Amino acid sequence: MSPYEAYFEFAPDALVLVDEHGRIVRSNLSADRIFGYSLGELQGQSIEVLVPEGLRRTHEKHRLRFMAEPRSRPVGPSLNLAARRKDGSEFPVEISLTYAETDAGSFVVCNISDITGRLTRESEDRRREALTMLGTTVAGIAHDLNNPLSVIISRAELLLVPGVELTSQTRSDVEVIYRHARRASRIIQDLLALTRQDPRPHETVNLNEVVSRALLLVEGQMLREGKKIIVDLTADLPMMMGNPVSLEQVLVNLLSNARDAMAAGSIVKVRTARSNGQADWIELAVSDNGCGIPPDALSKLFRFLYTTKPGGTGLGLWLAKRTAIEHGGTIEVDSKVGKGSTFMLRFPAAPSLHAGNA
Ligand SMILES: Nc1ncnc2c1ncn2[C@@H]1O[C@H](COP(=O)(O)OP(=O)(O)OP(=O)(O)O)[C@@H](O)[C@H]1O
Ligand SMILES: [Mg+2]
Incomplete structure (x- = not known):
């Protein structure tokens, strides 16, 4: 095999050698593979077998026009060209044609790239x-x-x-x-x-301070609606690594949900603690004695845009979960219809730093 033949045979693009009557003289390995034919199967067939059925007549006309005035060139680079596999499926291609006159006659090498x-x-x-x-x-x-x-x-x-x-x-x-x-x-x-x-930058955060700031934003309105917030912040709480603005946003969202779920006279509790008494995790719980969540809704709560409220967006809990994950933490919910709900966030503590009281 000459180097030229080797190039033809093993080129990554499909190469098909066609005579002046549009008959396939030879196809390379890539052409057989891409079009789904076995070795030598394309030989002797019309080039139109590789064209989608609806375009065969047009292709034939173009081919005759090309042979009347042959010129090596890419074929309509701006056209959305498609080719047809043996099984009838079609795929997008780019084609360029190289015209060659030899002692044995005129030929066209079609270079067909699958551009899927x-x-x-x-x-x-x-x-x-x-x-x-x-x-x-x-x-x-x-x-x-x-x-x-x-x-x-x-x-x-x-x-x-x-x-x-x-x-x-x-x-x-x-x-x-x-x-x-x-x-x-x-x-x-x-x-x-x-x-x-990108997540907001992380710094050392005192979770108790985050709670205090979030309360400033929601407490006034809750009190006016006759809803009370009880706060139980653990002194000597370990610090955590995180973004105070993102964490505050989560807490405001949880408190807003609690407020929406509660009637006047209800109470929401916010508590920070070491997780199960362990020094290396801290937790933040928001518990309300509102309407509670039906069991079948529990698995959907943190989904993007899940809401049961007429004017709700369904972003609050999805963002809360995303923020928990960004902080290497978790968020869980425990709820009983008619009794209330507790949302529990857990975060890894920053090593050997203590937040203390806010
Ligand atoms: N404390 C809660 N008590 C009862 N149901 C709740 C509570 N928190 C969340 N839910 C339920 O979870 C749903 C999703 O809450 P989420 O905060 O993601 O969205 P939303 O409050 O509906 O809208 P928004 O994007 O405005 O916060 C709520 O529509 C509600 O059905
Ligand atoms: Mg909400």
């Missing part, structure tokens, strides 16, 4: 690009909405301070404005966390 893999990669790249763009847009909008919302929230808070004279109707209206602005702000924070590709 490349197209899949390209569409995957486009999808990822679109998602990144969407993420950037959402993050931009969310960020811009944050400022006006903060103004609405803080003005409403000022109006709700005890001692400010308001009619009971106005007070209740301001409370509605405040509650909805808070909710919108929480959704925005969740969306921002959702579009964030």
